[in-house]
Amino acid sequence: MRVRDILDAPQLRMRLLHGDAGxxxxxxxxxxxxxMPDPRPFVTPGALVCTGLVWRQHAADSDRYVHLLAGSGVAGVVAGQALHGHIPDDVVAACRRHGLPLLSAPQSVPFSRIIEYLAEQAADVRWQRVRSRADRQRSLLSAVAAGAEIETLIADFEAEQRVSAWLLTSTGTVVxxxxxxxxxxxDRILATALTAPRLPAVTAGALRVLQVGAGDRITAWYLVIRPSDPDLDPYGVDLAAVAELYRQRRADRRHLDWELSDRFPRPFxxxxxxSEAAIVCEVHAGTAATLEAVRAALHDALPDLVTAIDGEGRLVGVTAGTQDGTAGVVNRRLGRIAPALSGIRLAVGVSVRQPDEPLAGTIGAAAAASTAAREDAAPVSVRVADIDSAVGLLTAVPGGLQRRFAERVLGAVLEYDRMHRAGLLKTLEAFLGCDGSWRQAADRMHVHPNTVRYRIGRIEVLTGRDLGRLDDRLDLYLAVRTLSGQTAPV
Structure with a gap:
């Protein structure tokens, strides 16, 4: 209700003493x-204050009193005439000075009648809203039963409620x-949607965000509303509930496809x-439900994506697109869900298939890139399989050849470790990781430096390679990285 409604009510017979249209x-x-001489403890922002002017002993009292009301954020003042027989000019002047509308109530209208009138009007508004909501619920359900698309329902909601509205996924696809x-x-909408302690919530731009779908915020959709009039009540709870039917329907179809492809895997x-790009995504510190949520997010970001879960529990997929373009989309779209990951890390590798290159080699290169992404502490790390280094060049080699190379170079070391549990491979990895420093490798492994020297000597004998030579050290380094899963999987 507005101040105008009080003024226009015929049964109240109010008279306007000050106030413009605004x-x-x-x-x-x-x-x-x-x-009361100090009204502040008894008024609240937006209140219409009724006063009999008992506090006015002198003309100067008016400015002080009205100043206190204006500072409290009241909507306006209704002054009674019973005490003075009229409204003193200094009261009118004070309201004009402090920008408060002033209404005069006749002596025959007690303040209790004004309060009752407002209560009756508020009850009527609530009843109208209940009826309107019931009608809207019936209308929405009828539209769903008739096969209406969600885009149509959103458009009808916008026209009926005089708002702007959108339906978004957690990665930013506008449904x-x-x-x-x-x-x-x-970005601002999803930052609010994924981090607000509870929903609905309001963004910095006065957009109201409601969650569509209970539970996991990564797999949920979000109904976003921008009202054209703040006095409207376009919260859209009913529309959000109906939108959940469409979200769940899409999720069920997608999960059925995944279940079939995972149960009966076929080569891509x-x-x-x-132009095709391969994607390998590793989920660290997550659960099976997390992997499924990330899979849904990737499919949402890349509609052409085809995925499977490999034997190591990684998400592997192929999509149409370039390497850099695909990596850019994944980085931006998965980056939006990072606030909802709660300690879970995603390491993603992307590689493009070169002309005449087997797809298996492309996936192996993407797996190598995802392993390199593990070293990044960010919640979402995306790496591309560049061939600007020896390790990068090895990623372009098909996984089968990589395995043969690693087994050829380190096969004897692996067999020796299997028979004697000597820890030679672990020592070699630490030694190479410490740039050939005996002491640093010993400190990292918590052993004596002489132990490291002995084991490295044994490795040189078994492999026939001299770790003092650059080419031999490079061979061993690439073989170790292959066996540790930092290029294509073995």
């Missing part, structure tokens, strides 16, 4: 009556919405004449 459009949250959203706007089909 003042009369102020929202009235409640009506309170007070004549429905009639107006454009910029990428920064989507190779498409000639199409």
């Amino acid at each position: 003042d009369l459009d102020r929202t009235v949250a409640r009506v309170c009556a007070t004549d 429905a919405g009639t107006a454009d959203l910029s990428e920064p706007e989507i 089909a190779e498409r000639s004449g199409v």
Whole structure:
């Protein structure tokens, strides 16, 4: 209700003493009556204050009193005439000076009648809202039963409620919405959606965000509303509930496809004449449910993506696109869900298939890149399989050849460790990781430096290579990285 509604009520017979059109459009949250010398403890922001002017002993009292009311954020003042027989000019002047609308109540209208009137009007508004919501629920369910698309429901909601509305996924795909959203706007919306202690919540840009789907915020959708009039009540709870039917329907179809592909795995089909990128995603410190949520997020970011879960529990997929373009999309879209990961880390590798290159080699290169991404402490780390180093060049080699190379170079060391549990491979990895420093390797392994020297000597005998030579050291380094899973998987 607005101040104007109080003024226009014929049964109250109010008279306007001060206030322009903007003042009369102020929202009235409640009506309170007070004549205390300091009204602040008894009024609240948005209140219409009824006063009999008992506090006014002198003309100077008016400015002080009205100043206190204005500072409390009240909507306006209703002054009674019973005490003075009229409203003194100094009261009118004070309201004009402090920008408060002033209404005069006739002596025959007690303040209790004004309070009752407001209560009756508020009850009527609530009843109208209940009826309107029931009608809206029936209308939505009828539209769903008739096969209406969610885009149609969003458009109808916008027109009916005079709002702008969108339906978004957690990575920023706009499922429905009639107006454009910029990428920064989507970032702000999802930052609120994924980090707010509870939903609904309001973003910095006064957008209201409701969750569509209970539980995991990564797999949920979000209904976003921008009201054109703050006095409206377009919260969209009913629309969010209906949107959940569409979200769940899409999720069920996707999960059925995944279940079939995971239960009956088939090699990824190779498409000639199409640029393809492979993706390997490792989820650290997560659960099976987390992997499924990340899988859904990747499919949402890359609609053309085909995925499977490999034997090591990694998410492996192929999509149409370039290496850098795919990596950019994954980095931006998965980066949006990072606030909801709660200590879980995603290491993602991306590689592009070169002309005449087997797809298995491309996936192996992506796996190597994802392993390199483990070294990044960020919640989401995306690496591409560049061939600007010896290790990068090895990633372009098919996984089978990598395995043969590693077994050829370190086969005798692996057999010796298997028979004697000597820890030679672990020592070699530490030694190479410490740039050939005996003492640093010993400190890292918590052994005596002489132990490291003995084991390295045994490795040189078994492999026939001299770790003092650059080429021999490079061979051993690449073989160790292959066996540790930092290139294509063995």
